[in-house]
Structure formats: C-alpha cells, structure tokens
Amino acid sequence: MKKWLYLFSVTILMLWLAGCTASKNVAYIQGAGEEDVDEYVQSTPLYDARILPKDLLTITISATDPEAVKPFNLTVPGMRTGLTTTSQPQLQPYLVDNSGQINFPELGMITLSGLTKREAELKITDLLGKYLKEPPVVTVSFVNYKISVLGEVARPNTFTISNEKVNILEALAMAGDMTIWGRRDNVKIIREDAQGNQRVILMDLNDRNIIYSPYYYLQQNDVVYVEPNKTKARNSEIGSATGIWLSATSVMISVATLLVNVLRK
Missing domain, CATH: 1.20.5 (Single alpha-helices involved in coiled-coils or other helix-helix interfaces)
Structure with a gap:
C-alpha cells in the first residue's frame, strides 16, 4: 500500500512540475515589473517608419492658393460605379523604385528611400521653394504599409497598418494571438532591407527585454512566423x-x- 501511495505521489508531483514548465513557456515578457517603467521611458526612442523601395506613397501639396499647387497634385480619374455615377478623382500614388526614388511633377527624380515621412516632407518642401511664393504644407502617407503573420496563430493573415506603427505583440494580437502550441522563445521575423537582402531575425517573446529590441517594432512588408513546439510536431x-x-x-x-x-x- 505504501509503495502504491509513493508512486502516486511521485506521478502527481511530475505532472505538477510539467504543468509549471508549460505555463512558464506560455507567458510573454517574463519577470517584468514596475521598476522597469522609468527605464523603458528613458531608453526607448519613439519609432518612426522609414521609406523603402517598392513602397507606395501619396504626397499632398497644400497652400492658401490652391491654383499655385495644383500642378504638384496629380490625380487619377475615378472609376465608374454605375450608369451615371462616378467616384471622385483620387491622388496619384507614387511607387518608390529600386533606387529609392520617385518621379515627382516639375521636380523630377527625388530620392526618398531611408527617410522618415517627416524628413521626406521637409525635403519636398525645400525643393518646392523655388516654384512657390509661400512655403506649402506637404503631407506624405504610406498606401501599402502591411505585415503578414502566419504559423501557430489563431487567424494567420496579411494586415494593412493605417498608422504605420505596429510592434510584434500587436501583430500577434491582430492574428488572434499564438495558439498554445506556438513557440514563444523562437518567433521569426522575415525582413527585406533597402538593398533587397532577406534576413531572418529570431525573437524570444519570453524575454523581459524584448521591448528594448531594435526589432520590437515591425517594418512594412515584414513576415512574422510562429514555429510549432515539439508537442505539436x-x-x-x-x-x-x-x-x-x-x-x-x-x-x-x-x-x-x-x-x-x-x-x-
């Protein structure tokens, strides 16, 4: 009787330890506490997306005299939506070529690759100075800022990001979070740089320091892959x-x- 009781106790203990280990592997950002708040605010700069080749941009030029900036705001005809109704003309999107340039009216080829939106706006504003009497208001926006999430997540998909800023945890949330079989310690980010080179970046989401990583915020066209754990395999x-x-x-x-x-x- 004592032998059976001993074996039963050992079995229960092993199951409990296995459960604790599994629970530890599931939690994100382990060990973080309130003492990290000040450090995070001081050491993490605000993220700002940078323009890359193959990005689609809209560029709006505004001024108090609309006629003066009209040549710089190219539009495309609206598509017919019925027998008699057509949509309003839309701004012409600009495709950043492999050299990081766009062909802008009057200004010709402008290199924008590697610049933030604000830097691109300032550059175009300076270039327009010799054509306009007053400084215009230049607004640059991404049209095709998207990321993809696949693997062991609830809803794998490609997502368009309206504010051009998303971190890896937000991306997983949009995909319905990882399943219980997803490896939190070996998430892969597949990224293409401005030169067309492909990189695979490994991220450990169990690590409390993940929020300090330079790859915590995703870039446009990033692919996030969640690998299945050994149990699922x-x-x-x-x-x-x-x-x-x-x-x-x-x-x-x-x-x-x-x-x-x-x-x-």
Missing part, C-alpha cells in the same frame, strides 16, 4: 502515421473480405 507525426496505418488496415480488410467472398463461390 510530435502530435502531427503521430496523426499522420495513424492515418496511414488506418488506411493500410482498411485496404487489407477490404482485400481479405474480397478473397473470402471469392473462395466461398
């Missing part, structure tokens, strides 16, 4: 093997039944 292998075994067994039973029927005749 093993279950997948078992499930595949079981399916093959059941199929083979079914075929064997069918063949055996057919032979029995033939031999009876």
